[in-house]
Amino acid sequence: MKLLLLSNSSAPxxxxxxxxxxxxxxxxxxxxxxxxxxxxxxxxDGYTAKVAAFMDGLGIRVRGIHTADDPRAAAGEAQAVFIGGGNSFRLLKSLQERGLTEAIAHRVTEGGAPYMGSSAGTNMACPTLRTTNDMPIVQPASFDSLGLVPFQINPHYLDPDPASAHMGETREERLAQFLEENDVPVLGLREGTWLRRTGGTLELGGIAAGARLFTAGAEAVEYAPGADLSHLLTLPARFDHRTV
Known part of the structure; x- marks a missing residue:
């Protein structure tokens, strides 16, 4: 399996x-x-044109799946798939309504098509949507996503800022709450970082400060770009759903 999971698609x-x-x-x-x-x-259309403009510089044509008469067939024939960022609830609902969660997962896992995701597209590679940062503007049929990796990811991870006047939960606190209800590690990907999977190897890359791994009952662990995170691929394919 070939995966490239970006925390973000735009950098300052x-x-x-x-x-x-x-x-x-x-x-x-x-x-x-x-x-x-x-x-x-x-x-x-506008989003696809934006991606096409970038990929043109790499000599790659872009086809928007929304233009296909049969999106599932298009997914089943794709050379490679890129799911872009935005609102992850709207994204997952759209994938589910079109039968694309299974079609894309099968094409990537069984057909060998490279998968690329950024932000919400990276959330889609996880077992569920539950560690997204987004507002639930629509309601998907379930939180189950593609399950291309057996752990959760929190894109755009922000470290706690002691100088901030914001009184709501920090990202760290919200992930701690997630781990009170779900028995699965969560990798917080800071801006400018990504994960790359090739077969059974998973490596952290990027131009920034790396990532933090959160596990229930343990202190968070820091990883710098270049770290080998292949051990995360040995987790069960689906974690324990304590809540629905």
């Missing part, structure tokens, strides 16, 4: 996806056409 002072250009080019080596899934945003 950089064009869309430019901060990860080299790793994206390497991940998509040999791909001439990319199937893009734009359902996390309302403007599907």
């Amino acid at each position: 002072g950089r064009e869309y996806l430019d901060h990860a250009r080299e790793v994206i080019a390497d991940h998509l080596t040999g791909v001439s056409e990319l199937l893009f899934v734009p359902y996390a945003l309302a403007d599907h």
Whole structure:
């Protein structure tokens, strides 16, 4: 299985996806056409055009799955799949309504198509949606997503700021609450970081400060870019659903 899971698609002072250009080019080596899934945003055509403009620089054509007469068939034939960021609740609901969670997962796991996700698209690679940062603007049929990795990811992870006047929960506190109800590790990906899976190997990459791994009953563990996180792939494929 080939996965590239980005925490974010835009970085300060950089064009869309430019901060990860080299790793994206390497991940998509040999791909001439990319199937893009734009359902996390309302403007599907505009979003697809934005992705196409970036991929054109890599010599890769982009097809928006929303233009296909049969989206499931398009997923089943895709050379590679990219699910972009936006609202993850809207994204998952759209995938479920079109039968694409199973179709995309099968194409990636059994068909060998490289998968790329950013932000909400990275959430989709997890067993469930439950560690997203997004507002539930719509209600999906369930929180179950693609399950391409057996652990949870929190994209755009922010460290607690002692100087902040904000009185709501920090991201760390919210993930601690998640772990009170769910027995599965959560990897907090800071801005500018990504995960790359090739077969049974999982590596943390990026241009920033790395990631934090949260596990129930233990202190969070820091990982720097370049860290081998392959041990996270040995977890059961689905975790214990203590709540619905």
